[in-house]
């Protein structure tokens with residue numbers, strides 16, 4: 121699946137994690153899934169974190185709460201972003217547990233404790249160790265690790281792990297979430313060399329993104345028709361990455377005269393902070409951003425207080441609101457959707473991936489009615505989905521990243537829904553001379569040099 125990313129590696133007689141992400145999607149068993157970890161926390165020697173999105177980082181404070189006190193290696197920007205995202209995650213999880221407990225109380229069941237608290241997040245941040253791209257680190261005597269640019273969001277990294285045992289040294293490359301080639305201001309993903317085994321994401325393993333020019337003209341047409349009719353446009357966007365990209369696009373459209381100058385609101389304190397961090401990195405000419413961003417391109421009205429947000433929800437159009445969460449799981453987006461979904465004048469524009477069982481996915485899949493804040497609402501608003509603006513590589517870009525690793529013998533296809541993973545696996549089977557495996561959750565393998573055997 122596309123959330124809950126976590127790989128367990130046994131190397132140099134110890135146990136390591138690559139990522140420790142949160143499961144997302146409104147399933148009933150989500151609390152239990154996020155409460156459990158595959159290995160006892162005190163037996164984990166260290167964590168290598170690919171990037172800050174909570175589906176990769178959001179269970180780290182849980183691991184710490186359960187007794188993990190080792191290092192968490194990550195790029196500096198990932199650490200800076202985790203400082204924003206993990207506190208927010210603690211807050212979101214607390215409100216979800218709260219509403220779960222209200223239901224439990226009605227059934228006479230005992231309340232469940234929070235998955236983690238703000239102090240667990242503080243401790244998690246203290247355990248984070250910054251790592252520079254393209255430099256080898258040796259977390260233990262026989263284990264070498266290197267982080268590379270993955271081009272997905274600020275700080276996003278692919279990671280290779282090499283166990284230098286005498287019998288058969290093995291080098292594994294984890295793609296993390298891979299970005300797109302020449303995508304906006306993110307540097308291009310780098311494919312590592314001399315790898316034996318590849319573990320690759322497959323979020324968009326089943327499709328090629330439409331070219332930018334087509335997506336842009338369709339998006340501008342749609343925006344124009346809603347603006348001309350006086351409607352409201354709601355853009356659910358991940359606070360880190362998609363929000364800044366869409367602000368940039370909208371400001372560019374207005375500047376070019378492709379759409380009229382209407383107010384653009386950024387209704388999310390977390391997204392506002394993420395945009396500030398984004399500009400900070402752009403200004404210091406960090407390797408983590410290619411090229412500087414003119415701050416005017418991120419122009420918008422920042423909506424911070426809950427009271428201003430409530431006022432914005434009922435404000436008449438035309439205007440554009442960007443708000444979180446990107447998958448419509450929690451936060452201010454729910455109130456905007458509650459107000460707008462039954463209004464045929466309104467438009468909701470999705471620009472990032474929405475996992476199965478999330479409200480965002482139900483809307484993208486054109487459900488005629490959806491449940492929001494306890495009530496079913498008919499969907500009369502226009503719903504758009506533009507994967508072109510996604511921060512994820514498409515199937516051709518994923519294949520190109522794999523092709524560059526000629527030495528690798530085997531590819532594990534992970535981090536995708538079944539359809540996407542198997543679709544990418546089929547393409548790889550036809551096009552590259554490597555063994556392709558789509559593992560199921562919890563499956564174990566023994567890696568020795570280029571050999572892979574089932575456990």
Ligand SMILES: [Zn+2]
Pocket residue numbers: 171173272297
């Ligand atoms: Zn991501």
